[in-house]
Amino acid sequence: MAVRRAVIQLVLMVLLYSSPVVECFFKRISCTISSDCNCDFKPNIRGLEWDLYKNLYGQHLAQDTVSEEVANFLQKESPDQPLVLSFHGGSGTGKTLVSAMLGRHLYGTAMGSPYIHQFVPTLHFPSPDRVQQYRLELKDWVQGNLTACARSIFIFDEMENMPPGVIDILKPFLGPSHTVFGTNYRKAIYIFISTIGEEVINRMALETRQAGKEREEIRLVDLEDAISQAVFNNSRSGFFHSSIIQEKLLTSFVPFLPLGRRHVERCARRELCQRGECQRTDVVEAVGGAVVYMPEQGQHFSSKGCKSVPAKVNLFL
Known part of the structure; x- marks a missing residue:
């Protein structure tokens, strides 16, 4: 009788603790007494979509692709492979801004989370003659952080300055079957940022504008293959002749289009509003007129996107 009662109690406990409400309750208690990335990981997909819509200007391809890919990835409790996005476009077009948005809407902080890791080649991988050393260090670093937190986010900035060959050490982590010591490495997110492919984009x-079409008519399929070829064949690219490209381990190439004057002025207005000066339309117009545009014939697009806008606002405010 005592054994039967014990069995019944065990079954009831299993059923009780499997309740989503109870599971959530005990998770909250656990998170108050211990540090765990699952406690900090609080994805807000609607918030991300709104942020992209409201604060990313002139980038319908990036808005649609990032929100869709992140939403699809997070819907899976056990993803088939990591989410690997490669951002491409000119300076000041929003690539770093979107990376910060991802951090803010997944971990509640732009870049301050201990589970968001950023690499800058000129800082972390400065010498082309130390590729083998960098490969070993990068592998150990990524594997160690993934073991600590399967939901880690890795951001590789300035891939145009990454010594070719370094990034290929990540190939086993980007595939569909990498599980070590019980850690599912397929839950991670990788972001690569590069200006390589800017010319193609x-x-x-420019051709779309000259044809009298709206920039929103440009589709992702119109650019993905061209960007892939550009980064694969460019000897300055960290993806130069990369097996990661060859084996199609990137989820998506995300193009960031060049920005026109109206986008620059929206950036200026946002900057002014952050300073409590939303009403200064004169400064908005002055900034829009002071930015350098390209090409020489036509001057349709800002040569540096919105990168110089804060400095211009300071000048005219």
């Missing part, structure tokens, strides 16, 4: 934007 800008040419498409």
Whole structure:
């Protein structure tokens, strides 16, 4: 009788603790007494979509692709492979801004979370003759952080300055079957940021404008293959002749289009509003007129996107 009662109690406990409400309750208690990335990981997909819509200007491809890919990835409790996004476009077009948005809407902080890791080649991988050393260090660093937190986010900035060969050490982590010591490495997110492919993207934007079409008519399929070829064949690219490209381990190439004057002025207005000066339309117009535009014939797009806008606002405010 005592054994039967014990069995019944065990079954009831299993059923009780499997209740989503109870599971959530005990998770909250656990998170108050211990540090765990699952406690900090609080994805807000609607918030991300709104942030992209409201604060990313002139980038319908990035808005649609990032929100869709992140939403699809997070819907899976056990993803088939990591989410690997490669951002491409000119300076000041929003690539770093979107990376910060991802951090803010997944971990509640732009870049301050201990589970968001950023690499800058000129800082972390400065010498092309130390590729083998960098490969070993990068592998150990990524594997160690993934073991600590399967939901880690890795951001590789300035891939145009990454010594070719370094990034290929990540290939086993990006595939569909990498599980070590019980840790599912397929829950991680990788973001690569590069200006390589800028020429391809800008040419498409210019041709679209010259044809009298709206930039929103440009589709992702119109650019993905061209960007892939550009980064694979460019000897300055960290993806130069990379097996990661060859084996199609990137989820998506995300193009960032060049920005026109109206986008620059929206950036200026946002900057002013952050300073409590939303009403200064005179400064908005002055900034829009002071930015350098390209190409020389036509001057359709800002040569540095919105990168110089804060300095211009300071000048005219």
